[in-house]
Amino acid sequence: MGAQRTIYMDHSATTYVKPEVLEAMIPYFTEHFGNPSSIYGIARYSKKAIDTARVQTAKALGADPDEIYFTSGGSESDNWAIKGVALANRKRGNHIITTQVEHHAVLQTCRFLKKEGFEVTYLPVDQYGLVDPVDLEKAITDKTILISVMYANNEIGTIEPIAELGAIARKHKVYFHTDAVQAIGNVSIDVKGQNIDLLSLSAHKFYGPKGVGALYIRKGVRIENLIHGGGQERKRRAGTENIAGIVGLGKAIELATADIPGHNATIKAMRDRLIKGVLEKIPNSRLNGHPEKRLPGNFNVSFEFIEGESMLLWLDDEGICASTGSACTSGSLEPSHVLLATGLPVEISHGSLRLTLGDVNTEGDVDFVLEVLPKVVKKLRDMSPLYQKNGKEGGCNV
């Protein structure tokens, strides 16, 4: 046995860097290494490169370039948006609304703020992972200063009704933040039309480099700084700029948003064939997340009577890179907070698998997974006493 080739189906965890992106970055490690805060000629190359990336990023979001701030990634952007708005507006109120299915960068930040005297409401979701706008409106009080709802879920791929939620936030004059890390390149975003006040993104989720991201902050939003120091990013985010990274982000977001419908059509066709094949071939399996309102590359599935972790090891042995729940919880036996929030029982959520397709995948990859996965599931079930007892009757094949 042993892997002949690698089949990468974990694009929600990270992506490779596109050759055009890498090529754009390289000069900023070598000849254009100047510190953009300096005044001599070579520094001007770096400064100009940042300006270009800011324009590229703004264009992808429907924002103005001076509303874009570069950061070290999605986690920093989420921390900055939430802590920054909370601290700058605490005289107005101490209530934050978010959801039960957010990324840990949002959930842990809210947990930290709770210790600092803020109240946090975690909105529930339905069986598909969708937030109900009616629930949001009901949760708003005269103390609410911030609403943070992710654009698309990193585990189950569900796309939230962002424009509707944004309109409710605006109506009640509450700031609206969205973690759009998974959404870039998969849905078209218009921060103005969707009433988004703050938006987080991260380059390594759309074929850019790791360790660089951005926060969009609408003009006029009251927000404290998170990183204090020098006057970079218009005095709002200190630290010598990650020039090459920022250049890479700019190029990557331009490429990722150039033809979203075309990109989605190809990936969705492969993903849909994978979903159909797996659900048909493997009894007692169910799709997690919404059947239509989901990221084009996302497939999250639960198999009764098996452990997700052991499934990953067997798939790895065949060269298939996949994930259970989110990368942060892999390696621990904690069930996914997202799957539990959709009402999936603990024992079923343990047998969940996330396959996220992207640019590297081919129809051949889909064929290979459809050949290997049913065998892996069968092998694990044959070893499971629970399956011997219950599995062969009934089930939850939906």
Ligand SMILES: *Cc1c(COP(=O)(O)O)cnc(C)c1O
């Ligand atoms: C990956 C991810 C993050 C964290 O981004 P980093 O750049 O890795 O810090 C935040 N939110 C979501 C939804 C993500 O998928």
